[in-house]
Amino acid sequence: MKKQQLETLKKSLWVFHMNTGSCNGCDIEIVAALTPRYDIERFGMMLVGTPRHADVLLITGPLIKKMEDKVKRVYEQMPEPKVVIVVGNCGSTGGVFHESYSVAGPIDKVIPVDVYVPGCPPRPEAIINGVAKAWLKLERLEGKK
């Protein structure tokens, strides 16, 4: 497990947050993670306004049919190397909406997902943990290049 820990923070992660039909529960917890109590900005993480600037794609929601092509497009716009984090049960498995006719998800059906953060909604601590895991993966991806 030791190896799994982050030792240095080599770069600042820029995150693009996308809602694919969530109930907002996860989204407000993501914003809560940014604000003073949890304050992930102290690690240099920042929400950005466009996927073209982002290293990490943070996705919430069960993936509504209407959003399917938009998720793909956002994913394709991101520069390599990139990682995708799904926050919340409904994006990971469908959650309470799993049987609905308008759900095209879970998200890993459409784009490759690297980290899942379960919970409905997960606590901000769990989201931060998920981002740290993504960081490790990103460093590995960069090492390969």
Added chain:
Amino acid sequence: MSKKTTYTLPIGPIHPALKEPVAFEFETDGERIINVDFHVGHVHRGIEWIGMHRNPVQILYIAERICGICNICHPIAFCRAVENAAGIEVPERADYIRVIMAELERIHSHILWAGVAAHEIGFDTVLHLSWAMREKVLDLIEYLTGNRITKAIMAVGGVRRDITENQYPTINNALNYYKENLDTIKSVFLDDKSIQMRAKNCGILTKEDALKLCAVGPTTRASGVKKDVRVDQAYCAYGDLNIDYMTPDLLTGEVNGDVYDRIVVRLLEVEQSIDLIEQCIDMLPAGDIMAEPKIPKLLAMLKKVEGDGIGRAEAPRGEVIHYVKLKAGDAPFTWKVRAPTYNNLLPWVPMLLGEEVADIPIVAASTDPCLSCTNRAIVIKGNKREVLDNEALHRMSVEKTRRLAL
């Protein structure tokens, strides 16, 4: 001279301003907006349809997940609809606890909104200030219900957790924190020059328009319309409490119906909520918290019920209505939800007309839109129930084009 052309500016559905997907189309002439159209439906999850395949106790979990912010008022409205249909008498103590929870939610939602509104005009310091303050009420909610966001406290026929006397000090402590610190936010919003410049005389909704378009909640109250389910049709324990409509003239002496007034109303309502919680704690009657604590027994009883019921509640954004029609068997025959943002979408049009493009985010945010509440669609045609999804709608639209082309 050639005719002046206008320019169409599409925004969304993925956009950094609001956290939820919605697509706008603005027709602009230079910086002025001359026409507004919007498309919703990007968060349509078919919640009502799912509900028609589960029993009322299970539906509660979906009702909570209609919206992550208003997940007290949707369950309240749903429970009241089922209780109304089944003739369940809710114990008085449970009614008081429901009010306490609903008001805690209002505090958290309005402070959350204040932060988002500040963010929309580029005042991020205030976003952080208000969200830092919001954590205190989340702590209290977690202390009382066990969860930060989805509270899971409502149940058909009552509430699932009691509030005991040894919890009072923590509650008072949190309420006092707000009484002491709310002034900071108030002075930022009400006296700061840059907020005044952005919010005053911007995004005006006249009283007439508010009435015509059936706006609800703080959006309509800021235009001077006295409308509040808590007062008009007092439900739960609101009838026993001292409560009145919050309109901006209480603080500023005038009603303009602009963004500034909507800020004022929400800040006043936070104070009102603190007061209501204190009243509830003072008057909390003794007794049971569930009409029928044994869930299997409750379910067996609900299975036999035939009939329909309506539940209304005042959510932080306005009136929410749930309608349930129960038939013998597990799942209800139908379940209909009318969320407040549905009413508050159309007022966007008069608010935005004539404003500048740069004002779009703050005006759109000023009604506190919650799109996850709004996007559900079900069509009943004759006796046949039909669910229209994307493809069906698209098919219909193609057919219409063909019809017109013939």
